[in-house]
Amino acid sequence: MSSGHEVAGVVLAAGAGTRYGMPKVLAHQGKWLRSAVAALDGGGCGDVVVVLGSAQVEVPAPARAVRAEDWAQGLSASLRAGIAAIDADLAVISLVDTPDVGADAVRRVLAAASATGLARAGYAGRPGHPVVIARRFWPALLTALHGDTGAAxxxxxxxxxxxxxxxxxxxxxxVDERLREERETD
Structure with missing residues (x-):
């Protein structure tokens, strides 16, 4: 059983990025992926998994890749695969397409989660990521997951x-859509 202090990070990066025009795990030559892994690693996650699906890539150290075979069913499939791949007391859920969220936000949300085991970042009152969910809530979370909806x-x-x-x-x-300048340089 876990020690009560183990924290694992899960980067959800399996989608096809239809609105974006490509899988976001490939965005900016993998810069977003590297940023997401660095945020979780630097924010206190002892284990980091990247959930892949529509595109297969090498994930940056210290992360390890997990494939969501049913990724096309939506975000719920990716989150299920990520949770199944970790053994920790707390899961820190992050997205590959929130490139400006860094380790400082992860640390802040993790610190707040110590009270209830459930915490999420907010940006000017708007809920966002990372999200921290204690292991004791995983069964209820997994039961609530359906289609292209995550933990919300x-x-x-x-x-x-x-x-x-x-x-x-x-x-x-x-980030759901690429700027015109980005499309012209890709």
Missing amino acids: PFLRGRADVVQVECGDLATGFD
Whole structure:
């Protein structure tokens, strides 16, 4: 059994990035992926997994890759694969397409999670990532997952989720569309 102090990070990076025009795990020649792994590693995660699906890439150290075979079913499949791949007391869930979220936000949300085991970053009051979920909540989380929806419905249904303002650290924006300049240089 876990010691009560083990923290694992999960980068969700399996999607095809249809609106973006390519899998986001490939964005900026892998820069977003490297940033996501560095944020979790530097933020206190002793184990980092990257959930892949539509594109297979080498993941940067110290992360390890996990494939969501059913990735096309949506975000729920990716989150299931990530949770199944870790053995920790706390899971820190992050997205590959929030490139300005760094280790400082991960540390802040992790610190806040010590009270209830559930915490999520907020940016100017808007909920975002990272999200920290203690192992004791994983069964309920996994039961609540469906289709292209992640942990949001599970988190919204609970009164004990600590929202941690991180707007002073990052925008937390999930990048869904490439700028025209990016498309022209890719």
